[in-house]
Amino acid sequence: MAKLPVEKMRELERRFGEIEARMSEGPAADVYVKLASEYSELQPVVGKIREYEKTVAEVADLRAMLSEKGIDREMRELAEMELPDAEERIEALEKDMQVLLLPKDAADEKSAILEIRAGTGGNEAALFAGDLFRMYERYASAHGWKVEVLSASEGEAGGYREIIATVSGRGVFSKLKFESGVHRVQRVPDTETQGRIHTSAATVAVLPEAEEIDIEIRPDDIRIDTMRASGAGGQHVNTTDSAVRITHLPTGLIVTSSEKSQHQNRAKAMQVLRSRLYDMERQKADSERSADRKSQVGSGDRSERIRTYNFPQGRVTDHRINLTLYKLDRMMMGEIDEVVDALIADYQAGQLAQLGEQQG
Numbered sequence: 001m002a003k004l005p006v007e008k009m010r011e012l013e014r015r016f017g018e019i020e021a022r023m024s025e026g027p028a029a030d031v032y033v034k035l036a037s038e039y040s041e042l043q044p045v046v047g048k049i050r051e052y053e054k055t056v057a058e059v060a061d062l063r064a065m066l067s068e069k070g071i072d073r074e075m076r077e078l079a080e081m082e083l084p085d086a087e088e089r090i091e092a093l094e095k096d097m098q099v100l101l102l103p104k105d106a107a108d109e110k111s112a113i114l115e116i117r118a119g120t121g122g123n124e125a126a127l128f129a130g131d132l133f134r135m136y137e138r139y140a141s142a143h144g145w146k147v148e149v150l151s152a153s154e155g156e157a158g159g160y161r162e163i164i165a166t167v168s169g170r171g172v173f174s175k176l177k178f179e180s181g182v183h184r185v186q187r188v189p190d191t192e193t194q195g196r197i198h199t200s201a202a203t204v205a206v207l208p209e210a211e212e213i214d215i216e217i218r219p220d221d222i223r224i225d226t227m228r229a230s231g232a233g234g235q236h237v238n239t240t241d242s243a244v245r246i247t248h249l250p251t252g253l254i255v256t257s258s259e260k261s262q263h264q265n266r267a268k269a270m271q272v273l274r275s276r277l278y279d280m281e282r283q284k285a286d287s288e289r290s291a292d293r294k295s296q297v298g299s300g301d302r303s304e305r306i307r308t309y310n311f312p313q314g315r316v317t318d319h320r321i322n323l324t325l326y327k328l329d330r331m332m333m334g335e336i337d338e339v340v341d342a343l344i345a346d347y348q349a350g351q352l353a354q355l356g357e358q359q360g
Contacts, residue, residue, distance in 0.1 A: 005101060009049050016046040041109070045100045052093040059086045099348050107208035107282065108174035111145075113275045114206055117162045118155060119182065121200020126155025128185045128309075129202040131332060133163050136176070138334025145169030150268045151257050164272060166209060173208045178343040180206050181306030188312065197312060201305075209271070210278035217274060223247045224266065227258075244269050248277065307339075321346045 019039045023032065062083045065071060071079075116133050118125035140147050145167050152163040167176065184201045192198065227243040243258035244265035255273045257265040308317045314328040316339070323342050325331070331339070 008101060009097075012042060013046055013049060016042045045097075048093065048097050048100055052090070052097060055086055055089050055093060059083065059090060062086060098352055107177075107278075109171055110173045111166060111168040111209040112173045112176050112206050113150075113164065113209055113272060114147075114167050114176070115162070115164045115204070116160065117203045117205075118160065119201035119203050121185075121198065123155055123157040123159075124185075124187075124189045124198055125159075125200040125202055126161050127157060127159035127189075128183075128200055129161070129163065130155070130159030131185075132183060132202055132204065133160060133165070135332050135334055135336065136167070136179075139336050140167050140169070140172075140334075142334055143169065143172075143175070145172055150272060166271070168209075173206065174344075175340055176206045177208075178340070178347070179204050179306075181304045184305055184308045186308065186310045186312070207275045207279040208282070210274040215274045215278045215281070217248070217270070217277070221249050222273075223249060246270065246273055248273055251277065251280065253277070318343065 016039070019035050019042070023035050023039065026032075027035065062079045065079045066076065066083070114133075114136060116129045116136075118129045121128070137147050146169065148166045148168070150164045150166060153161040155161050182201050182203055184199060186197050186199050188195055189198050223246070225245045225247070227245060242265060243256065245254060245256045246266075246269045247254050253273060253276055255269045255276070257269040257272075306318065306320055308315075308319070309328060309332075310317070311328065313326070315324060315326050316328050316331050317324045318339055321342055323339065325338060327335070327338075
């Protein structure tokens with residue numbers, strides 16, 4: 001196991017104490033919000049460090065007691081009984097802290113932009129895209145997160161050809177980031193008279209929601225076009241030029257939004273554009289930093305088939321970690337924690353192994 005970084009632990013404790021002192025001084029509201037955010041981030045880590053230090057001291061006391069020659073029999077027996085339990089606690093705490101002290105992804109605490117697009121499979125792919133969106137919507141609701149649709153293009157038979165939404169809340173990106181990739185479905189469509197199983201797919205992209213401080217977009221770098229928004233099947237056609245298309249000239253990225261308000265459309269399109277540019281920067285930095293990384297889970301490759309949903313067998317398989325669960329109905333109802341947690345655990349195990357190699 002990799003050694004615990006003692007200097008880093010001391011620095012985190014020092015910083016935590018500093019934040020506590022500054023918060024008690026009653027700083028300005030904006031400063032207080034930033035301090036409170038950092039405080040809540042550090043609290044579980046520092047709590048674990050303090051518990052570890054207390055247990056280390058307890059073990060040292062017990063060993064010192066056992067090394068004394070004049071100790072009475074009853075005290076010796078008690079110390080001998082307590083020592084293995086305290087040593088086990090140290091081992092468990094070390095494992096917890098190894099994970100807590102891993103390098104953090106700066107985007108983990110952010111909200112996310114969720115993009116789902118129908119892939120191969122025509123109407124069935126659009127229906128599956130709709131099923132996936134509802135699955136994430138339910139998962140978000142269970143975690144107290146807010147989902148807001150930014151733009152949607154409905155499929156002819158239902159579902160979505162494309163849907164883009166924000167999922168707002170603390171730590172959303174850390175939970176959803178491994179959902180990016182190709183999701184494949186195997187099932188018998190309602191229109192299939194012969195009972196044959198069809199395979200279709202949808203692509204999911206999860207981007208950390210970027211704020212203005214993360215990405216600066218110069219006015220000279222974008223072209224904004226307004227278009228006439230059209231309603232479904234020619235009905236409710238919006239006769240004003242309210243739809244907005246923003247083109248980012250340096251990268252060629254194009255974002256559109258076609259709600260009723262032109263002002264809202266512009267804001268929403270800029271929100272998506274900012275997040276896509278931020279994501280591009282992160283992907284570039286990741287590939288430069290870990291060109292030799294073998295971890296599939298953290299690769300974020302959206303052309304990679306990551307999961308298969310087999311409806312006839314009620315089976316879900318995540319191909320990256322070879323995890324198969326026979327609870328498809330519950331997963332489609334938003335109960336995806338088991339898969340999400342397994343993916344996070346696998347990624348952390350990979351990071352710990354890398355850390356061990358570096359220290360070795």
